[in-house]
Amino acid sequence: xxxxxxxxxxxxxxYTICGTESAEYIHRVALRVNEKFKxxxxxxxxxxxxxxxxxxxINLADEYLKMKDELEMTKKELEKLTPKxxxxxxxxxxxx
Numbered sequence: 001x002x003x004x005x006x007x008x009x010x011x012x013x014x015y016t017i018c019g020t021e022s023a024e025y026i027h028r029v030a031l032r033v034n035e036k037f038k039x040x041x042x043x044x045x046x047x048x049x050x051x052x053x054x055x056x057x058i059n060l061a062d063e064y065l066k067m068k069d070e071l072e073m074t075k076k077e078l079e080k081l082t083p084k085x086x087x088x089x090x091x092x093x094x095x096x
Contacts, residue, residue, distance in 0.1 A: 010034045011041075011049060036060055 006023040007016050008030035017026050037056045044052070 011037050011052070033060065 001020045003018050003020060004023050004026065005016060005018045006026050007014050008027055009015075010030055010033050015030075017030070019026055021029075033056060036059055037052060040055050040059065041047070041052050044055070047055070
């Protein structure tokens with residue numbers, strides 16, 4: 001896989017990020033981190049950047065895990081609704 005190298009700005013500081021994703025995707029990720037950082041900073045103006053970075057990480061990990069759990073529950077619900085091969089499915093409207 002080809003590596004992508006791009007510069008992003010988070011919390012007013014430039015970072016060079018290397019990864020296998022597109023530059024556009026890396027910028028989307030950085031934008032999300034920067035948005036969360038600003039949100040936490042506005043609610044906690046007395047914290048230093050290290051504390052803000054830690055809270056940003058914790059909050060983003062929390063969001064990720066909640067979405068992952070929700071996706072897993074949705075998959076299980078879908079499995080319940082999806083007919084299994086070889087199992088007869090009731091047909092509604094056939095009263096013959």
